[in-house]
Amino acid sequence: MTVLITLARRGGTALAVLLTAGPLAAQLAPQPARPASPPAAALATPVAAATGPWGLQRAIDYALAHNIGVRLNQLTVQSNAQVLRQSKAALLPTANLNATQAWQYGTSVNPLTFLFQNETVRSNNVSGNSQLVLFQGFQLRNTIRRNALDVQASEADVQKARNDLSLNVASAFLQAVLAQELVRANQFYVTRDQDQIARTKLLLQAGSIPESTLLDSQSQLATDELNVVNAQNQATIARLNLLQLLNLDPAANPDFQLEVPNLPDPDEENALTLNTNELFQGAATRQPEIKAADLRVLSAGRSVELARGTYYPRLILAGSIFSGFSSARMVPQSGGDSTARRTTFFVQNPTTPGGPLTPLNVITYQPNELPQKYWDQLSQNLGQQVQFTLNIPILNGLQVRTNVQRTLINAQQVQLQAEQARLTLRQSIEQAYADARAAQLQYAAATRQVAALTTTQRNAEIRFNNGLLSGTEFNVTKNNLNFAISNQLQAKYTFIFRRKVLAFYDGKSLAQ
Structure with a gap:
């Protein structure tokens, strides 16, 4: 969550706080969590939403059901399942029927009599063949095992995409809630400025303060009104980001509202303490990216065995049946x-x-010679064949050896990727805990600061109303209080999101 706070200065003195709620994803989103794909609204026509306020759980459920990236991952699972099915079918024998019909003109060799002839001949050839791999270095079995692991890994990818989307929706949801809080805070400042200007005018009429004090108050009002506009713009952007993640049409949902959950303040909870190593050990058994990485390590091992299977001989059993017809086939006949x-x-x-x-x-x-009948020829020309083929690899340009070496290197790369996935998960948990702990401490400090500056601002207001404090100095005390309040809000929502991330790694729902 990023809140850009810009201090407007006059004469080197801080006068106003420009609150701009920037994108929260950079600060609130867990690292290295990223969207599984571009927002669905960027890939397809947004759909209309149901009526009623949107809570966090409803937003997450709706995004999971309509996100294009999740659905693409699901199609990948289906594609890999078909690859697995094909590899299992490779264990079965092949069987095919073939038929040809040809016309030969001029001098040619009769395919059935093997005699030269100079005439137009029509011929038909029909055959059926079947083949069964008896042994192939266990490649077929290893292919099945590897493809089964790939299917399981792609299923884990789907869950990873769902988790990433849930985290991004939660981040965007809290960003929108914070943006609304900032709008209300800045509107409160404007109302307070208007009341202060009304009192300043009365003091000016009574001759208690100079006219410059009124000008300072009006300048402060203009600054706070600009802050309201900026906060409203950021709230609109935050709302748009959430709608895009939900694949909702902003034009069709002008009354889109958030159901703000009951979010306790960080100081209402005990100091956050957590054993990150224990949390990591548990998360490593639950998080789908770790499961997918481990499955791909096993798949790479099967690929190595598959490549080594090329070293072994290959034994194939084949059988065929064939026959043919030629219009030039003649048979002698007598009688009549x-x-x-x-x-x-x-x-x-x-x-x-x-x-x-x-x-x-x-x-x-x-x-007298007459053409032999079609079916008689097919019956007389019928032939069968049974064949065993043994292929023993000896030297093939080192293709087998280099292929095995490539698969071994790939297996090492996949192993390192699995270690990187675990390292990334550990770092994400440690970073989330550090951010949550820092935000809780920051909120406690900001709360104390707000309490102190509130008292200071009240005293300054009394002195200002009595003409004992200049308008510039009074505005400084107000801006310091505004700055502390904005820090308090930022720390609150940072802590809430980071705590939700830690709970998510612990196997709990983000909506809890």
């Missing part, structure tokens, strides 16, 4: 009167040597 030929032979009767010759009629048929 159209091809019959009568021939008479005169032979000697063996029982009567030297006797007369006896005529013998013989009918022969002229051979």
Whole structure:
């Protein structure tokens, strides 16, 4: 949460405090928490919101249901699940049917008779084949295990995106609440200035103070009115940021209101004490980014085993069945009167040597070639094949070795990324605790300062009304009080958010 406080000076003396509620994300958002994606409103058409005030829990739930980044992560999970399904299906044998039809013109070799011919031939080839990997260095099994780990890691990424979005919504929600507080505070200053000007005019008419005192009061009023405008602008920006995170259309929600929760002051609680190491140990078992990092370490290990599987021989069992048809395939046929030929032979009767010759009629048929029928050809040309293929890698340009080395390096990188994720989580917890503790102490000090400056400002007002204090000096006391109040508000909301972050790391809801 960043509140930029600019002191307007006159003659080297602080006269006014310009309160500008800047973006809270830089100070309130936990580090290294970042939005899982750009705000959903920047990626899709915003949707209209339901009526009624918005509490923190409702805002978080609505953002989780409508954020584009979360939904994209969910689609990634579905995509990885399909990859896993495909890797499991790779254990099954493959089976395919093929069919071709071709026309050959001019001189060609008959695919069935293997004779040269010069004619137009139509041919069909049909085949079916199946293949089963019997052994492949356990690569199929390791692929399944690796893809299953990738699915689990992507599921953890979804939860990480949801957590980041929840933290950003909580930050934007508290930013909007603080902006409203700053608007009310600055409006109170304006009202107080107006009352002071009315009293100053009466004192001026009575001759108790010079005219310069009235001018100083009017200058202070103008400064505080500018502060109100700046605070209202920052409140509008804070409201817009929250609406964009919720993917709500600002034009369709002109009456968007926040349900301000009951936020106790930091001094109403005991001094914050926390064992950050114990909190880290518990958070490391719950936070999805740690789970995702560990799963990717295991996945990288499977990738190494997968690459090493290329060293092993590969044994494949294959089978096929095939047949074909050619329009040039001819078969001889005989019979019928159209091809019959009568021939008479005169032979000697063996029982009567030297006797007369006896005529013998013989009918022969002229051979005739006809195209063989389609289904007859498919039946006669049918062939089957069973084949075992053994592939033993010996030397392939060191491709296998270099691939294994790359996977080993990648595994080391993933291991370091997992360690970095744990380090980042530890640092985020330590930073959140340090900020929360500092904010609680700052709030206590600011509260004491506000009490002291309130008394000082009252005394100064009495002296000013009696003409014992100049307008410049009186405005200094008011601005000091305004500055202390702004510091008090800033410390309060910083402490509230950091405490919520620590509770979130402890497994509790942000809305609690």
